[in-house]
Amino acid sequence: MAQQNTHRRGRARPPKTAGTDPRAIATTIVDAVCEAHAPLAVALEAAAPAAGRLEPRDAALARAIARVTVRRRGDIDWCLGQLMNKKLPRKATEVRSVLRMSAAQLLFMRQADHAAVNTAVALLKATSGGAGFAGLTNAVLRRLIRERDTLLERLPLEANTPAWLWQRWTRAWGEDTAGAIAAIHREEPTLDLAFAGPDVPRPAGAVALPTGGARLPVSDVTAIDGYGEGGWWVQDAAAQLPALALGNVAGKRVLDMCAAPGGKTMQLAAAGAMVTALEIDMARAERLRENLARTRLGERVEVVVADAMDAEGEFDAVLLDAPCSATGTMRRQPDVAFAKTEKDIASLAALQGDLLRRAATCVVPGGTLVYATCSIEPEEGERQAAWAVKAIPELALRPLTEGPAAAFVTPQGIMRTLPSMSIGEERGMDGFFAARFERAG
Structure with a gap:
């Protein structure tokens, strides 16, 4: 379950800066993510009303600056660290956010140098906590311009x-x-789509993927025609593989244990399964229902608001896309990089083991269980599968030898993708793990 439990708690802060310059809104988003630990998607949504008061071009610029800043946060901090003798005070959150936002433009977006510097100074002068750092910010950014090429050459x-x-x-x-x-x-990722059926028209310029989905060289879903018709949804190519690993599910009863945001649920329904989709969060369950209604797949899916640990029943197949550290999704969710600690992995691995035990009780004899995570940490993938074989005797590993997932199979018969891999002729995908088990008869 790629989206659940992947961030520390945090809420996007309301805008602290006035004005209609897109950089003010970008700073608000950066501050929410980097200082308040809000997920980038939440921060972007919180800033949407303010961005809506801008011209569309300026609103797009605000979002682009924020995304680049969050994506290149570590690189930006390294470069700024080379130019400053000491760190800013911990409470100087606005100053850090303005510096990061401005450095993103100067280093990676090649916005007009004078606009980036002048706006940064103006933003800080308009705040009570940042006015005293306006001179420092001006000096640091002007030095960054002078030393930009050298810093980029030395960037580890x-x-x-x-x-x-x-x-x-x-x-x-x-x-x-x-x-x-x-x-x-x-790198800014491309956009991957999954389709509600083989006859759904593919958007212009789309490249076919081995999963049956398609890839577009854009990242903005609003730029694609056909969303309202419900024939497709956004889903990374690697995230499409675990559901396909279940094989032919037409007419079968399938349990999707951790369903939201619903890409895999819709895949299963589109493939002809009768799906029970569990989701513990009511708001996320409602969003899943909305997606099912838009794609006209709701008749095949029962959405149940419940804890996966309480799952029960008998199903021909179970898909457990378990809560995880989500380190495989950093290409699309760059805020994940700084939202986790190493301790999180151990606690999540323990939860995954408990969920695997529960999942095994829901599979009929001879039925199939696919365990998946969007993590590239072995504890949440390879080691978890090895543990399951020993700790859950009713489960036997069934190697993945067919379908698109087989292109990423290891000698152990399990699937492993990494963000740097290619799918078909297309470079880049989420890091995913999947193992297929059969319950003893």
């Missing part, structure tokens, strides 16, 4: 990855692969 590959994650990835996957993952995390 691992600068944009928290040190604890970089160390884990080099141990698990090797330094070259860790570097490839870090590199692709710096």
